[in-house]
Amino acid sequence: MARDLRALFGSNNQALDADEAFTNRQAQWEAVASALTAHLTRIAAPGFDVQDLEAPRHNVLVFHGVGGIGKTTLSRKLEAALADTARRPAQWGEPAWPAGSRLLPVRIDLARSASADIEQLVLTLRLALARHVGRALPAFDIALRRYWDTVHPGEPLEEYLRRRGLAAMAGDALPGQIKGAVGEAAQQLALPGVVGSAAGQVAAALVTALRQRHEKARALTGCVRLADLLEAEPDVEALSFYPHLLAWEIARLPAKHAVVPVVLLDGFEDVGDRTHRDLERLVQRVVWLMPNALFIVTGRSRLQWADSALQGQLDYTGPAAWPHLAPASSPLLPAARTPAPAAGPRQLLIGDFSPEDCEDYLAHRLTHDGQPLIPAPVRAVIARRSHGLPLYLDLSALRFLEIRRTRTPEPGDFEADFAALVARTLQDLTADERHVLRAAALLDAFDVPLATAAAGMSHDAPALRLVERPLVREDPTALWPYHLHALVRSTLRGADDRTDDRWSDQDWRRAADRAHTALGDQWSTTAGDRALLIGCLRQGLRLARDHRLDLGWLAAAAWAYVSDSIWEPLAPPAPAPAGQPAVGGPGGVAVLDTPADALVETLSALAARQREHRTRTADRLTRVIDSRLLPEDLTDMALYYRAKAHRDLGRGAASRQGMQQVAAGTTRLAPAARRGLVHLARQGGDFPTALAAAQNLGWAGRQHRVLGDLWWVHAEMDQAAAAYQAARTDAEQHAVAGETATSQAQLAFVRAFTDPETADDDLDLAAQLLVGLDLRATTLTTRIAYLIRDAGTGGQDFPDRVALLDAEVRASGVRAARTTLALAVCFHHAVLADDGGLDTAIRDLDQLTRGHDYAYYTDIAHFMAGRDLQFPSGARWYDGDQAVRDRWRALVTARQDRLRPDNR
Numbered sequence: 001m002a003r004d005l006r007a008l009f010g011s012n013n014q015a016l017d018a019d020e021a022f023t024n025r026q027a028q029w030e031a032v033a034s035a036l037t038a039h040l041t042r043i044a045a046p047g048f049d050v051q052d053l054e055a056p057r058h059n060v061l062v063f064h065g066v067g068g069i070g071k072t073t074l075s076r077k078l079e080a081a082l083a084d085t086a087r088r089p090a091q092w093g094e095p096a097w098p099a100g101s102r103l104l105p106v107r108i109d110l111a112r113s114a115s116a117d118i119e120q121l122v123l124t125l126r127l128a129l130a131r132h133v134g135r136a137l138p139a140f141d142i143a144l145r146r147y148w149d150t151v152h153p154g155e156p157l158e159e160y161l162r163r164r165g166l167a168a169m170a171g172d173a174l175p176g177q178i179k180g181a182v183g184e185a186a187q188q189l190a191l192p193g194v195v196g197s198a199a200g201q202v203a204a205a206l207v208t209a210l211r212q213r214h215e216k217a218r219a220l221t222g223c224v225r226l227a228d229l230l231e232a233e234p235d236v237e238a239l240s241f242y243p244h245l246l247a248w249e250i251a252r253l254p255a256k257h258a259v260v261p262v263v264l265l266d267g268f269e270d271v272g273d274r275t276h277r278d279l280e281r282l283v284q285r286v287v288w289l290m291p292n293a294l295f296i297v298t299g300r301s302r303l304q305w306a307d308s309a310l311q312g313q314l315d316y317t318g319p320a321a322w323p324h325l326a327p328a329s330s331p332l333l334p335a336a337r338t339p340a341p342a343a344g345p346r347q348l349l350i351g352d353f354s355p356e357d358c359e360d361y362l363a364h365r366l367t368h369d370g371q372p373l374i375p376a377p378v379r380a381v382i383a384r385r386s387h388g389l390p391l392y393l394d395l396s397a398l399r400f401l402e403i404r405r406t407r408t409p410e411p412g413d414f415e416a417d418f419a420a421l422v423a424r425t426l427q428d429l430t431a432d433e434r435h436v437l438r439a440a441a442l443l444d445a446f447d448v449p450l451a452t453a454a455a456g457m458s459h460d461a462p463a464l465r466l467v468e469r470p471l472v473r474e475d476p477t478a479l480w481p482y483h484l485h486a487l488v489r490s491t492l493r494g495a496d497d498r499t500d501d502r503w504s505d506q507d508w509r510r511a512a513d514r515a516h517t518a519l520g521d522q523w524s525t526t527a528g529d530r531a532l533l534i535g536c537l538r539q540g541l542r543l544a545r546d547h548r549l550d551l552g553w554l555a556a557a558a559w560a561y562v563s564d565s566i567w568e569p570l571a572p573p574a575p576a577p578a579g580q581p582a583v584g585g586p587g588g589v590a591v592l593d594t595p596a597d598a599l600v601e602t603l604s605a606l607a608a609r610q611r612e613h614r615t616r617t618a619d620r621l622t623r624v625i626d627s628r629l630l631p632e633d634l635t636d637m638a639l640y641y642r643a644k645a646h647r648d649l650g651r652g653a654a655s656r657q658g659m660q661q662v663a664a665g666t667t668r669l670a671p672a673a674r675r676g677l678v679h680l681a682r683q684g685g686d687f688p689t690a691l692a693a694a695q696n697l698g699w700a701g702r703q704h705r706v707l708g709d710l711w712w713v714h715a716e717m718d719q720a721a722a723a724y725q726a727a728r729t730d731a732e733q734h735a736v737a738g739e740t741a742t743s744q745a746q747l748a749f750v751r752a753f754t755d756p757e758t759a760d761d762d763l764d765l766a767a768q769l770l771v772g773l774d775l776r777a778t779t780l781t782t783r784i785a786y787l788i789r790d791a792g793t794g795g796q797d798f799p800d801r802v803a804l805l806d807a808e809v810r811a812s813g814v815r816a817a818r819t820t821l822a823l824a825v826c827f828h829h830a831v832l833a834d835d836g837g838l839d840t841a842i843r844d845l846d847q848l849t850r851g852h853d854y855a856y857y858t859d860i861a862h863f864m865a866g867r868d869l870q871f872p873s874g875a876r877w878y879d880g881d882q883a884v885r886d887r888w889r890a891l892v893t894a895r896q897d898r899l900r901p902d903n904r
Contacts, residue, residue, distance in 0.1 A: 025074055028063060029092045031348055032078060032296065035061040037097040039294045040260065044098070050247040050292050051224060056323050057288055057316070060305075062297045065350035066471040066485050070390040071298040072109075074350065075266040078296060079107040082262055104132050104259040111267025118240050118282040120164060125246060125263065125286075127161075127169035130177055133257050137249035139223045141181035142206065143242050145199035147234040188219075203230040223248045240282040244289040251292055261293035268299030269428045277313045288316050300428060300470055302347045349470055352388025352485075359383055361390065365397045374400055374409075381411040387487035395420060417491040426499060429469070432462035437484075438503055439511045440466070441492040444539055445480035453518035454511055479535045512547035516540055520553030528735070533560055534568050541570070541603070544596035551595050555634060558603060559668065562637065565738025567774045570600075570607045590623075598629040602638050609645065610776040614813035618645040636667040643676060647683070648777075650815040650852045656680050671700035678706050682713070683816075683853035685875030699730050705743055712750045713860065714877065715887030720750045738778075741769035745781045752788035753827070753891050756898075759789045780809060780817040787824045792831035792899050819845065819854040826861035831895045838865055849873075863888035 039059060042048060049055075065071055081088035082105040106128040108121060126144065129137065148157055157175045161167045182199050189205045210220065210227040220226055225244060232238045250261065271280045284305060287295050297303065304310055306326040308318040319326035324346040353361065362382060366373035374382070378400070386392040395418045403409040426434050439454035440446050440463075446454070451463040466472060471485045484492075493508075503511070523529075523536040537557050544554060561570075590601045605620040621642035625635060643658030659680065662673035675697055681690035691710055697703035708723035724747035731739035748762035766782050783805050790798065802825055809817045822845040829838035842861045849855045856875035862868070863885040877884045 025070070025077070025350075026091060028074055028348070028350065029078075029081075029089075031063075031346070032061065033095050033097065035296075035346060036095070036103075036262065036294055040097050040101050043260070043292045048292075050251045050290075051244075052291075053288075055291070056321060057291055058324050059291050059293060060287060060295045060297060060303070060322065060325060060346060062299075062303050062325065062347040063350050064299055064302050064347065064470050066300065066389070066469075066488060070353075071300075071350055072111075072266055073390070075107060075264050075296070075298045079105045079264055102259050103262055104128060105262045105264060107264040107266065109266050111270045118236060118279065118286070120166070121283065121286060122239055122242060122246075123161070123164075123166060123174075124169065125243065125261070127166055127174055128261070129246070129250070129259070130174040131169060132259055133253065134173070135257060136177040136181035136184070137246065138181040138185060139220055139226050140242060140245040140249050141178040142185055142199060142203055143226075143229055143234075143245055144239075145178050145182050146203045146230065147239055147242070149199050150234040151236075207231055222252070236282070240285045241289065243286045247290040247292055250290075261290070262296065263290075263293055264296045264298070266298045268297050268303075269301060271299075277310075281314050284314050284316065301468060302470075304468075353386075353390060353393070354388065355383055358386055358388060358393060361393050362397065365393070366400065377411045378409055378414060381414045385414065385487075387485065387490075389421075389485070389487045391421065391424065392418065392487055421487070421491040423499060430462065430465070431501065432457070433466050433469075434501060436462045436466050437471075438492060438508075439515065440472075440482075440484055441489045442508070442512050442515050442543060443480075443483075444542075445478060445483040445535075447480045447482065450480060450515070450518050450522065451482075453521075454515035456511070456514050479531055509547050509549075512543045513549055516543045516547075516549050516552065519543075520557075523557060524553060530564065530566070530737075533557060534570070537561060537603070538570060541596065541600045545594065545600050548594050549596060551599060551631075554596070554599060555631065558599060558634065558637070561603060562606065564736050565742070565775070566772075567607050567610050567738070569774065570603045590620075592623060592627040592629060595629045595631070598624050598627050599634060602630070602634065606641055607774070609641075610774045613811065614645045614648045618642050618649065621645065632665075633667045636662050636665060636669050640669045640673055640676070643673070647676065647680060647853075648814045648816060652680060652684065652853055671697065672702075675701040675706055679709070680853075682710060685856045685873055687714070687876055687878045689876075691878055699734065702727065702739065704730060705739075705746065708743075708746055708750070712746075712753075713856070714879070714884050715860075715863075715891060717750045717754045717891070721747055721754075724750065737769070738773060738775055741766060741773055741775060742778045742781075744769050745778045745785070749781055749785040749788070752785040754894070756789040759785065763789070776812055777814050777817060780805075780812065780814065781820075783808075784817070784821050784824050787821070788827060791824070791828040792895055798828065815848075815852070816854070819848050819857050822848055823857050823860060827864055827892070830861075830864040830892045831899070833896070860884075860888055864892045865889075 042058060063071055063074060077089070081092065082103050106125060108124050122144075126137075126140065152160065157178070158167075158172070161174070182202050185206055186202050189202070189209060191202065191205055206220070207227045207230050223245065229238065229241060229245065232241075250259065253259070265283070271283055303322075303325055305314060305317060306319045306322040310317045316322070327347075359379060362374050362379040363372040372379070374397070382393060382396040386396070396414055399414065400409050403413055426437070429437060436451050436455040436457065439456075440451045442454060443450065448460050448463045448467060451466070452460050455463070457463070467474070467482050471488045472482050473485060474481050475483070483489075519536045519540045523532055526532050537554070540554050540557065543549060544551060590597065590604075592598050592601060601620060602624050605617050605624075608620075609617040621638045624630065624638045625642065628635075630638065639658050640662045643655045643662070646652075646655035646658065656677065659673045659676040662669050663677060664670075674693070678690045678693045678697065678701075681687075681693065687710060691707075694703060694706045694710060697706055704723045704727035708720045708727060711717070711720035711723060724743050728740055728743035728747065731737075731743055744762065744766045748759055748766050751762050752759040763782060763785060766778075766785075770779060770782070787798070787801060787805070802821070805821060806818070809821055822841065826838060826841045826845060829841050838861075842858065845861055846858045849857050855873040859869060859873050859875060859881070866885075866889050872881070875881075
């Protein structure tokens, strides 16, 4: 663990320990160990030949990831661990590669200087060998000396090495070794001393000797391309081929000097971009020509060398050349993003720190007397906001020290983003890519067409390049496959952006409008795709609310959402960035300032009512209605569902008023409101009125289901079953999944009274239809149907089942479910002829319904047991109370007959 000088000089407290904490990275070490083991095995195999220029290359391992993820720290730690086992983190364990291999780690930071070039790369490799091997490498050294005398005439190599900061890497040894190699060759070739001092003359003589196979050149005759390289014009292009000579020299080192280079190329994104690949071409050539060296590349983007489309820009391309760099699936998709086995891809995305790693990093980053300086509550906030990005943790540690100079830092001080993260994110993107990135930051997820449209571009190329960047994460199975790294996204939208091409508020709003329109276009062109509808709604609602956009297509999408009666959760969108409208007011109450605010609250309330008490639903919709922000048809939506909530709560008068208001209009919910009025008449016991009105509801008013609801309370179970079957068929034909499930649940409910065996099949089908739907009331109906099916046979656990279900029903606030459950309990005791239990059940039912809707349920409970009614409800049965009494009593006696031992 190295000292962090920035933090050290940020405080006067000499007891403060500021360390560059290193966190685990176990998976990356295992990938290195696996690749190195395979590499050592390959180069030791009898058939391996460093001069084979056609064999596929397996000598590259790539770690890529967003800026600030810890790639450079990993590269440094790998260099240290490979150079000295004592510096290897204990948790990494012992390496698995063959014992006795002498590794030579050479780390080259390509990001340290804008002038990084192939000359510095080649010299760094040779300098590392000069220090560790300690002897001349004649084939390479003679070629290098000839190049140097031609390209750097009059400039001593020693001076160059000192000026470029390379002298510390055996800078004194290298010139001597090169001079010795040239002198030895001159002596072997019997050249005069004055001539022998000129590398060009030595090279020319050596070429002649090699071509003529003179005995004097026997030591170098095995290098079959040496003569060609010495004859080539000694320029940068030729220099990039000299590593072939270096690989040959390494391969023929005697055992006591033998080494295996492990070259760590860090900051590879600074080699070039996806358009200008001149330097990348030369670097790739070095890697190809040194198959006996393992190259560990760290950078922001994956290597594209396995892409055949780059032929002509790079020398060696395609999956046949670089099998381990090829994507795991399609060439059109980004490379594999999880650690792979040795035989698989070796382009690995460096993931974010886990919460435990974040805690460990912050606890060790700043310490005082051996204890963490940053207190646990502050560490928790930093870790949460970091989304696992090490750079954020590091910047937060420095912010902690800055605040600590004047006061004690508090958790709230770290609820902020860093502008530095924006700069790190954008620095290696093109202008077009930065433009698309900002547009994509407005979206929770996106595909290439959506990002392009949001950016207002006429071509996809910038978006196609952007999705290959590691700051874009991919889930091929998702509705939209791409999403930005969470911290990068929040920072782009919320930090104080000081970049030269930063967006104004109007730029963000225009991009939001384009993204909103593009989402609507995607939804409208894919009719019937429920998943796309929900995805577009979630993103579109947030964009419209945060940027105060017109509703546009959201109105039609809202109607499509309610039409299927499925009620997927529409979670409130994430909080808006600083400077934009807030999501909610005090106590979590949504702020309603725009139509988008009101629509978000309406749809969220409708979805949440499957989990919230109906009182909460009614209150939320009342706020929407009172805001007067929605157009007429969407206001009717809020009115109708508030009226339904009132009905579920037993507020008959309030429900009737709302239903009448909607039914009197011409919006698409008018038929449903007329159905609601029929339900209210039924709940009040006015069955003739309800029956007459139900005859004219049609499909829009769910006529068959409403009739089924009327038939079953009259104990006309066969008619009710037929009505529910017809309702289910209608719903299937109209592809309304929620109505299909509800009708099937009601069918199972009535059959549970008459035919428990058939009811089993109906309940199974209802359960299948409910999969993936969020229909609380319908689910409760099936739970009650199970109790009715088991009436008279429930055994000792029947009361427990009733109590458990009653608790769920109470939590829902659905009064109809609670009264129906109480009626089911009465049926159970009536079948058992348990007078005491029935007395209690009827008393409970009477308390629920007296003075409220469903008062006639108490009448039905008496009918079941054949008891006289002392206080009739006043219900108007359409064929008289005696006929209803007889049918309900017959259902009980039929169940009793079925349960007699001789009938089982």
